[in-house]
Amino acid sequence: MDEMALRWIEGFELFGTATGAPSQSALENGLSAKWVTTVFSSAAYLQPGRVLGKSLECQGNSGVLIRRQFASTKTTWIVGFAMKGNTANSGDIMKIFNSLELETNASGQIFVKRSSSTLGSSGDAGGETFVFFDGVWHYIELKVVIDASSGSWELRVDGSLSASGTGVNTGTPASLIEFGCQRDGQFLDDIYICDGDGSANNDFLGPVFVEGLLPTSDGNSSQWTPSTGTDHFAVIDENPSDLDGTDSLTTTTQDAKETFGYGNLTGGQSAIFGVQVNTDARKTTINNQDLRNVARSGTTENEDVAVSVTDDVNFATVASVFEQDPDSLSPWTPAGVDNAEFGFKKD
Structure with a gap:
């Protein structure tokens, strides 16, 4: 089996169906469970998404930060995300800790920086110079090869080269990546994170979008115990996820497995770079427990x-x-995803 290059997918699809202020609690609780490190100096709301589902909106002028820590440092990262702004502001919008970060100024220009050093800015290699604060979604991608003297980087905006650099100090190998919405009316959606491992998904993916699916039927394996009823999928199909455990599946049996059928894709995808299975879990014993996610085709x-x-x-x-x-x-096809089952197993 080849090494994996696509490490993370986020579309804010499964943190609830409400938008605006009623979505705040479920969104912030769900992000804290999934992203591990979150900072809500301003409120985070759900709003309609760039293509499908939902997006994250910052409410207030103190900022919302979400960070993903990976298990090991890498010397290559490719990060893509969609962002929209309605109000002029400056601040970090994405940071690869120990390496490069993207920052905007009040005019909407994007700067590529390492610490306090500016390496380049949007429009240096063509295309738009002032990207943000026009109330339109833009897709931003940064690829960095990390080296203290011979590093390289490339910034793309809406699929086109915007700026790049070679033979520069791009920091030290990194494992922590942050996204930030710094001001009121700033939106974030459709995130992917890749590294340089593997033979696929190890370069720019382009302006992608994310679609979220929920279980709709029991699958080939139904070996855990539902908190109520006999339909296993029915206790884990909530949106947002039930993070108090009222509806849940439990087991103490080694190798007990659950797989589920899911609703069909609706986004008309022509290419699918990966499927991310998200399982919310907590242990019910004194000892730590191991869990594996499963894909069945x-x-x-x-x-x-x-x-x-x-x-x-x-x-x-x-x-x-x-x-x-x-x-x-x-690679997955839409029909392959529609007919597959996904789930988890107690290890």
């Missing part, structure tokens, strides 16, 4: 590496990206 299953579940009070999201259809060992 036809009769073939692929299990991700085990993740230790350590908290017996708060749910945390165990997330796994499956880049290939397990049955065909090729």
Whole structure:
């Protein structure tokens, strides 16, 4: 099996169906469970998404930060995200800690920086110079090869080269990535994060979008115990996720597995770079418990590496990206996703 390059997907689809102020509590609780490190100096709201579903909106002028910590440092990162702004402001919009960051000024220009040093800015290589604060969604991508003297970077805006640099200090290998909405009326959506590993998804993916799906039926394996009723999918199909455990599946049995059928894709995708399975879990025993996410296509299953579940009070999201259809060992097709099952197993 090839190494994985696509490490993270986020479209803010599954943090609830409400928008505006009624969405704040569920969104912030869900982000805290999934992203691990979050800073809500301003309120975070859900709003209609760039293409489908929902997006994150900053309400207030103190900022919303979400950070993802990966298990190991990498020397190559490719990060893409959609952003829209309605009000002029300056501040960080994305940061690869120990390496490069993207910052806007009050005119809407994007600067590529390493610490206090500016390496380049949007429009240096063509295209728009002033990108933000026009009330229109733009898709921003940054690729960085990290080296203290011979590093390189490339900034793309809406799929086109905007600025680049080679033979420069781009910091030290990194594992922590942050996204920031710094001002009122700033929106974030459709995030991907890739590294340089593997033979696929190790370069720019272009202006992608994310679609979220929920379980709609029990699948091939139903070996956990539902909190109520007999339909296993029915206790984990809430949007937002039930993070108090009222509706849940539980087990103490080694290798007990659950897989589920999901609703069909509706976005008309022509290419699918990966499927991310998100399982909210907490332990029910004194000892830590291991959980693996599972993808099933036809009769073939692929299990991700085990993740230790350590908290017996708060749910945390165990997330796994499956880049290939397990049955065909090729990139997913819409039909392949529609017919697949996804779930989890106690290790």
